Amino acid sequence: MHTIDFSPLFRHSVGFDRLQHLADAALQSDNDAKSYPPYNIEQVGECGYRISMAVAGFSEVGLDVTSKENTLVVSGNQPEGEDVTYLHRGIAGRAFERRFELAEHIKVSSANLVNGMLQIELVCEIPEEKKPRSVAIHTKAIPHEKAA
Numbered sequence: 024m025h026t027i028d029f030s031p032l033f034r035h036s037v038g039f040d041r042l043q044h045l046a047d048a049a050l051q052s053d054n055d056a057k058s059y060p061p062y063n064i065e066q067v068g069e070c071g072y073r074i075s076m077a078v079a080g081f082s083e084v085g086l087d088v089t090s091k092e093n094t095l096v097v098s099g100n101q102p103e104g105e106d107v108t109y110l111h112r113g114i115a116g117r118a119f120e121r122r123f124e125l126a127e128h129i130k131v132s133s134a135n136l137v138n139g140m141l142q143i144e145l146v147c148e149i150p151e152e153k154k155p156r157s158v159a160i161h162t163k164a165i166p167h168e169k170a171a
Contacts, residue, residue, distance in 0.1 A: 060078055060099070061076070062075060062076040070149075071147070072144075072145040072146075073143065073144055073145070074095075074143040074145065075142050075143075078136070078141045079114055080101065080115075080116045081099045081139075085100055085102065087099070088141075090130070093124060093125045094122055097120070097121045097122075098118070098119065098121075099118060099120075101118070125145070128148055128150075128153070129146070130148050131144070132145065
């Protein structure tokens, strides 16, 4: 596994402790287990996002969407069905778990299952105290000394 040392950058930044973890996760090889099920990430408006995941064959009972701290976990497990003999099985129905690292102010607002697509709506909720604000600059007059 590749490791990138970001410690020189930490001298000039504050609060990027998770950067090392995110970089390591991005560098891991993308094998078949991590590529199923396929998904899209879309930007919706100025402060919204949508994750669309192809989960054909899964029902809402077999899917679980959990948001904890800054991680979104989507998992699927189909209950054992009848004994079926497939002549061809092209629709994957295997269990999966997919994790998404969320930025600090990204919250999950809803999840919908429509036509085999799981759509998870995310919204950026920045608290008022964290939003950019203008700081007024005041000028103080320096009293002039009178010549004696």
